[in-house]
């Protein structure tokens with residue numbers, strides 16, 4: 001096999017083994033198990049083994065299937081979004097803000113809509129941070145306003161206006177019925193309506209299930225996904241708002 005073509009690995013290299021789980025709207029019986037195996041075959045698993053089936057109430061069954069996929073991955077067709085800014089230490093971030101902006105960089109964060117999953121935004125903002133990195137509250141040259149969970153978009157816009165936010169950081173974890181997409185597009189539209197063109201704060205959305213490269217569709221400046229660290233976000237903010245600033249300062253100050 002060419003080095004550009006790979007298959008999943010289970011017991012022996014290239015055996016193609018994968019395991020996946022799903023729920024079918026069927027009561028647990030032999031027919032439901034057959035249906036699960038049919039789905040596995042249609043997903044390219046051949047042969048597939050049913051390794052787990054559990055009734056989820058009277059009308060649904062949860063399945064785990066394990067088997068060898070017939071598909072190959074062609075690495076030449078894998079496209080990734082490379083980080084477009086350098087990673088800075090917290091000292092460099094503070095230094096850049098101090099010398100270029102000559103005031104604190106103001107960040108407002110919130111979990112919007114009905115979403116109450118605050119662990120992600122707290123990981124980025126709270127001083128205790130995430131993955132061994134301190135959160136943005138640790139940065140001496142940043143003022144962080146964390147509005148917490150279930151913040152309504154009009155309240156977020158109002159808070160951003162009140163503190164003259166440079167950046168607004170929004171977290172969306174729940175993806176049921178594409179809530180994360182609807183909430184984020186509603187939020188970005190509200191900011192565009194509330195602020196004059198060119199004075200909208202930098203809009204950043206984050207959460208484990210945002211697609212890389214979906215920022216433009218969502219109307220935000222950038223999207224951060226699973227495993228993001230506070231240092232990445234701080235470096236991005238400095239890149240966009242301080243060192244290569246292309247947008248006017250919301251306070252009208254000159255650099």
Ligand code: B12
Nearest residue numbers: 115116117118119120169171174175176206207208227228
């Ligand atoms: C903890 C948790 C809860 C807690 C939340 C407590 C809290 N204060 O946050 C409680 C118990 C309240 C809860 C409730 C619910 N939950 Co819940 N919950 C979870 C769980 C187990 C962990 C989430 C978490 O904390 N991850 C850790 C953080 C650090 O990771 P993260 O959020 O991805 O954040 C990182 C990145 O994504 C990124 N990031 C995130 N936000 C942002 C924002 C910015 C600006 C940036 C830059 C980066 C960034 O940086 C972070 C650090 O790397 C997940 C399952 C899982 N294992 O993920 C389910 C999960 C998210 N919950 C789920 C569900 C369904 C619910 C409920 C609807 C359950 C119910 N029926 O009541 C409710 C909804 C409540 C509500 N109104 O939102 C589902 C969502 C499914 C879906 N498709 O949307 C999940 C996936 C579980 C599942 N498999 O079903 N939940």
